[in-house]
Amino acid sequence: ECNMAFHEIQFPPKISFGSAGGPELKTDVVTLASGHEERNSLWSQPRRRYDAGLGLRALDDVAQVLAFFEARRGRLYGFRWKDWGDFRSCLPSQTIDATDQFLGLGDGDRHVWALQKTYISGPAQHSRPITKPVLGSLLVAIGGDLQTENVHFAVDYTRGEIRFDTPPPQGLEITAGFEFDVPVRFDTDYLPLSIESFNAGQIPSIAIQEVRV
Numbered sequence: 001e002c003n004m005a006f007h008e009i010q011f012p013p014k015i016s017f018g019s020a021g022g023p024e025l026k027t028d029v030v031t032l033a034s035g036h037e038e039r040n041s042l043w044s045q046p047r048r049r050y051d052a053g054l055g056l057r058a059l060d061d062v063a064q065v066l067a068f069f070e071a072r073r074g075r076l077y078g079f080r081w082k083d084w085g086d087f088r089s090c091l092p093s094q095t096i097d098a099t100d101q102f103l104g105l106g107d108g109d110r111h112v113w114a115l116q117k118t119y120i121s122g123p124a125q126h127s128r129p130i131t132k133p134v135l136g137s138l139l140v141a142i143g144g145d146l147q148t149e150n151v152h153f154a155v156d157y158t159r160g161e162i163r164f165d166t167p168p169p170q171g172l173e174i175t176a177g178f179e180f181d182v183p184v185r186f187d188t189d190y191l192p193l194s195i196e197s198f199n200a201g202q203i204p205s206i207a208i209q210e211v212r213v
Contacts, residue, residue: 006079009080016081016084021050022050023046045129049187051206057200059200062202075187078183083181088137088180099141099175099177101176103116103174107170113161114160116128130178131159132158132183133155133180137180138177139177141176142164142172143168143173144175152164162174184208187207187208188207192204
């Protein structure tokens with residue numbers, strides 16, 4: 001069995017709501033004799049980690065998590081995860097719009113464009129590849145004009161890529177808005193269950209780790 005396999009299925013979002021986690025970077029920090037520091041980022045992109053510990057839940061929820069874990073064979077198969085703190089192209093209070101994220105400028109030749117989300121704070125910004133857009137959520141525009149999926153473009157929802165039938169004209173902005181999942185896997189092969197009563201059970205901790213795709 002291939003340990004790089006990925007299942008295009010989302011962990012039940014109703015159950016993951018309330019989980020903790022977020023981005024993790026790897027930075028090498030060296031303190032010099034003078035007290036100054038040299039800092040070097042070892043990863044170009046962060047990897048996100050989550051703890052899906054559920055607390056006390058209905059037994060049906062626990063059974064659903066158990067089935068999901070069994071079907072993924074623990075750490076073997078990846079899956080989609082909804083990060084409730086960061087799952088759309090716009091601010092949480094806003095509605096997704098086709099101009100949310102800038103993907104690039106048309107050159108009259110390029111057909112394929114990769115989705116990304118850019119985080120901006122002051123003069124600094126960072127662009128994150130989006131590889132798992134949510135089916136049916138994608139809005140795309142060329143020069144501000146809304147395009148129609150399966151008419152003007154097709155989407156690879158497993159890779160986060162847009163393919164235009166006709167290459168966008170030179171100089172026009174390619175933009176998109178979307179919801180997205182994080183590609184993850186379980187970071188444990190052990191799922192501890194505790195049955196608290198006839199109606200409720202507990203899974204104290206479930207480690208989730210983002211994977212590169």
